[in-house]
Amino acid sequence: SRGPPSQARLAPSSRRARGRIAGARARACARARACARGGGGAMEVGEWLKRYSVENLGGFISGSVSLIVGHPFDTIKVRQQAGHTQYAGALDCARQTVRSEGARALWKGMLSPLLTNSAMGAITFSTWQEAQRLLHIEDGSHAPLSKVFVAGAVAGVVQCSLATPMELVRTKLQVQHEGSRVYNGNADCIRQVIRAEGLQGLYRGNVSMMLREAPAFGVYFSVYEGTKRALCPNLKPSDKEPMWLQAAGGAVTGGFTWAAVMPIDVISTRIQSLPEELAKDPEQRSIRRVAAQIFEEGGIRAFYRGLPAAILRGVVLNALVFPVYETIVERLS
Numbered sequence: 001s002r003g004p005p006s007q008a009r010l011a012p013s014s015r016r017a018r019g020r021i022a023g024a025r026a027r028a029c030a031r032a033r034a035c036a037r038g039g040g041g042a043m044e045v046g047e048w049l050k051r052y053s054v055e056n057l058g059g060f061i062s063g064s065v066s067l068i069v070g071h072p073f074d075t076i077k078v079r080q081q082a083g084h085t086q087y088a089g090a091l092d093c094a095r096q097t098v099r100s101e102g103a104r105a106l107w108k109g110m111l112s113p114l115l116t117n118s119a120m121g122a123i124t125f126s127t128w129q130e131a132q133r134l135l136h137i138e139d140g141s142h143a144p145l146s147k148v149f150v151a152g153a154v155a156g157v158v159q160c161s162l163a164t165p166m167e168l169v170r171t172k173l174q175v176q177h178e179g180s181r182v183y184n185g186n187a188d189c190i191r192q193v194i195r196a197e198g199l200q201g202l203y204r205g206n207v208s209m210m211l212r213e214a215p216a217f218g219v220y221f222s223v224y225e226g227t228k229r230a231l232c233p234n235l236k237p238s239d240k241e242p243m244w245l246q247a248a249g250g251a252v253t254g255g256f257t258w259a260a261v262m263p264i265d266v267i268s269t270r271i272q273s274l275p276e277e278l279a280k281d282p283e284q285r286s287i288r289r290v291a292a293q294i295f296e297e298g299g300i301r302a303f304y305r306g307l308p309a310a311i312l313r314g315v316v317l318n319a320l321v322f323p324v325y326e327t328i329v330e331r332l333s
Contacts, residue, residue: 051333055129056122058328063121065324066317067113072106073313075174077306081269082175090309109173111186116166120159125325127155128221142237148225149218156217157210164209165202168193171272182275196276204279205271208287212268216261223253224322240330243323250322254314262310263303267291 076093079085087093097105131151136143143151169189176182183189193201227249228241235241258265270290278284294302 054332055126058325059121059125060118062321062325063118067117070317077309078174080306082273109170124159149222152221153214153218156213164206168272208268212264220257224249227252246323247319250318251315254318255311258310258314
């Protein structure tokens with residue numbers, strides 16, 4: 001009634017065989033899933049490297065464009081802020097500079113930032129994007145502007161590692177006049193600073209730089225994103241942005257950012273343009289002392305010297321910078 005003896009004897013071994021086969025299949029599936037996960041991890045790393053490289057390249061090229069176009073505006077702003085010569089305004093500063101030193105003087109000190117500004121642009125944009133992704137991991141939705149601000153502030157502090165020495169050298173070269181040259185170019189300026197103050201001298205004014213750059217880049221990126229969302233509220237993160245929108249966002253944030261951080265920028269310029277013999281004294285380069293000195297010279301208005309030139313520069317430059325950056329990233333991604 002139990003069936004043939006042979007079947008009765010084979011049934012247990014058959015079940016064991018089927019069990020072994022099922023176990024082997026399960027282990028094979030587990031190995032496949034592990035390989036898939038490993039492959040996915042490798043693919044994720046590859047995608048991250050590609051994205052990071054593209055964002056760096058976009059920041060590098062847009063940084064170069066912004067520097068070449070905007071350096072004359074920056075020279076005028078710095079000369080007004082340094083207080084070495086009295087000017088009636090931005091146009092008077094430009095006129096006196098060109099009359100006495102020629103048009104090339106407007107591009108004084110450009111080599112130092114040209115070598116570093118592109119790298120700073122790469123660091124700033126890629127750090128901003130990475131910080132934003134870490135703060136906002138939800139796909140398909142815009143990051144809150146508060147997170148965009150924090151990501152921008154992080155990028156601002158990080159890029160000070162290059163920005164502070166670059167600003168120091170550029171400022172010193174921009175404020176010197178042909179009749180009273182102290183430095184014979186970028187290399188000589190760096191050599192004199194290191195001789196007088198050591199390597200740390202290249203980071204003179206680093207605290208005031210970070211106090212400027214953190215809020216500046218927080219405002220810079222959050223106003224850019226906020227402007228785009230206000231102008232095109234129905235645009236989704238995955239949608240293609242029109243170039244006019246990127247230019248408009250860049251122009252608005254360029255002017256707004258400089259208006260917001262101008263006082264600390266004036267203080268930073270004064271500290272970095274100090275002669276080496278004065279800069280050796282910590283009291284001479286303290287933020288509090290320099291701020292008090294600027295206030296004595298002209299009250300609150302003294303903290304906004306060079307503002308028109310800075311706003312004009314910010315509007316023109318960033319109307320170019322963001323479309324260049326976004327286009328490069330979009331084409332290469």
